[in-house]
Structures are given as C-alpha cells and as structure tokens.
Amino acid sequence: MKSKLHLGVVIFFISISVLSCSPGGTFSISLRYKPLKDFPSLQERVGPTLGIVSLKDERSYTLIGQHVKILGGSNSFISHPLPLQKAISESLTETLSRYGVKTVSIPNWDMKPESLKNIGADSVLAVEIKKFWTEGKGLLFATKVKTSIQLLIHLGVKKEGKVFTRKVEVEKEMTVARLTPKEVEGMINQTLTEIFDSFFSDPFRTTPTTSTT
Secondary structure, three states, X not given: OHHHHHHHHHHHHHHHXXXXXXXXXXXXXXXXXXXXXXXXXXXXXXXXXXXXXXOEEOOOOOOOEEEEOOOOOEEEEEEEOOOHHHXXXXXXXXXXXXXXXXXXXXXXXXXXXXXXXXXXXXXXXEEEEEEEEEEEEEOOOOEEEEEEEEEEXXXXXXXXXXXXXXXXXXXXXXXXXXXXXXXXXXXXXXXXXXXXXXXXXXXXXXXOEEEEO
C-alpha cells in the first residue's frame, strides 16, 4: 500500500515537472468590452456622434501579460487584434453602436475645451493607456495572478463646452489552480467591463477612481 502511495506521489510530481517545464509560447487574447449595465441616457448626454481619437499607448512594449511557470518556461500574451489601442477602440465602437451612438475616427485632439467647436462630432473621447498588464506566477499547486490596468480617459462634450477627465486604476489579484489563455482573457475582459461600465454610467464625473480587489 505504501509503495503504491509512494509511486503515486512520484508520478504526480513528475507530471507537475513536465507541465511546468513545457515550452512556452505567445497567445492572442481577444479583448472585448461586454457591458453588464444599461446606459439609456448615454446618447442624450454625449450626443448621437462620438469621435474617438487614436488611443495613446504609453507603454514601451507590445505584450499585455506573461505567465512565469514555477520550474521554468513562460507564456506571453498579446491582444487581438493588434495593437492594444486597436483592440480597445474597436471594442468601444461595437458597444456604443448598441446605444445609438455612432463613432467616428478623429485623427488628433489637444484635449482642450476651446477646440471642441472644431471637432466633427458631438463629443470626443481620448484614452491614454498608462498600464495594461497581467502577471501569472507559478506556485507549487496553483498560480497567483495579478491584473493591473491604468487608463486616463478624456471626454470632451461640445454642448457642455467642457472636457471631463478621469483617471482609472484597477488592480486585481487571485489564485487559480491552472492559468490558461482563456482564464487570462476572462480576467482582462472583466476588468475592462468594470472600467467602462463605471465610466459610461456617469461620464461627467471627474473624480479619480481607484479600485483594488
């Protein structure tokens, strides 16, 4: 009985070693903002046409995450589509159309109220990506995961003659039995949903928002 138990333990740890030392790779993560809230007055507040300025990614790298395994090797994650700015912009466009808000591309904007009269839209949105990273660290029987996203969101509303700016910082930590690309995708998309659901629920609020879970 003891020999069978010992053999089982050996096989278990060999399996862990094989899985942990398996070659790493780069996986595409499909980024999609899927609202959990409804925004019935969004069109009334921002107007029927919203200009989206090309998102500014201030990071110095393309990856959006990495999973470092306990016994060596790692998986890397990139957004789909690439680059990250495109993934977020396309997701916002798809979502806002459901609420009767048409989006148009705005090549540039200085984020000043005085320039709103020259914008070919009722409102204009500019997003600066300060941080966007998911880190998985392998433990003996699990993986600890931390997702950190920091955005600076500027909303200029022509009829208000104002620019509303909100800083959003979100950090989430959790432990999972096994980290897969699908798990990473779910964590990131859930965080994006929380950020933009909060923003579009009250787009004129400018108080910095910090959320830690």
